[in-house]
Amino acid sequence: MSSYPIEPSKLLDAAELLSPAAVGRGRPPYTAHRRAVSTAYYAVFHAVSGRVVETVFPSADEAFRRGVRRWIGHGDVEAVSGWASRIVGTAGGVPPPHIVKLLAPAGGMTHVDADTVKIADGFLELLDKREAADYDHDAVFTRRDTRAHIALARDVVAVTDAAQSDAALRFFGLIGMRAKIQAR
C-alpha cells in the first residue's frame, strides 16, 4: 500500500506555506492565496471523508477504507451539511420533509449538535470559497481573509477528528449513505 496518503494536517501545513503569517512588503501573492484556500478546503473534505469510512466501516482494513473513500463526493458532504445547517438555521431554506422528520422530529430531540454544526457550516463556507478560488476571476482573497479560512479549516479538521457524539456519527453515516458506489 502507498505510504503517501492524503493527510488533512499536511494539507493545512501546505496552505500555511502558501499564505504564511509573516510576509514582507509588496503586493500580496493573490494566486497563492487562492491555492491556500482551496488546499484548506481539501483538508476539511478529506478529514470528513476519513470519518465517514471509519464510521460506516469501523472494522475494515485501511485498503478497503481507502477504496471506499474515493466514492465520497463533494456533493455528498455538501448535501448532508446543508441539511444540518438548515435545520439549526445557520443556512437559509428548509431541508426536505423526510430529512426534517429524521433529524428534527416533531416533539423529539434534534440530532444535530454543536460539533456537527461547526463541521457542516465550516464545510459549506470553505466549499463556497474553494469554488471562488478555483473559478471566479473577480473574487478577492486578501491575506487576512485567506489566513482566516486556513484557521477555520484547522478548527473544523480538529472538530471533525474529535467528534464522537451520536449526532456527529449520524452525520458521517448519512454522508456514507449519500455516496454512490463507483467504478473507480
Add this chain to the structure above:
Amino acid sequence: MSDELVAREALKHFAEQIDLGEIVVRRASAEPDIRQDGSPVTRMMLVLKDPDGDTWGVEPLRELRTVLGRKAVELGLSGVSLTLLDESGPEAAEQFAER
C-alpha cells in the same frame, strides 16, 4: 427601487452597524450572484477593523456569518458569502473606490 434592492440596502446597513468587539464592520456592499452550482447567493464585501493579530478569530467570524446569514434570510434574500477586507489593506481602498 425593487424589493430586492431595498432588502440588499437594508442588509448592507445592518452589516455596517455590527460591532462584535473583535469584529467591527466599517463598510459593506451586497450584490446578487450565482454560485457554481447555479444557486443564488448574496455576495457581501466587508471592510473590517484590522485584527489585533494575524487575522480575526474563528469564533467571532462564525458569529458574523451566522448573524448576517440569518438577517439575509429574514429580509428574503439568498444566503450570504462574505469577503473580508482589512481596513488598512490595499484591497479595501480599491474595492470601495467607486462605491
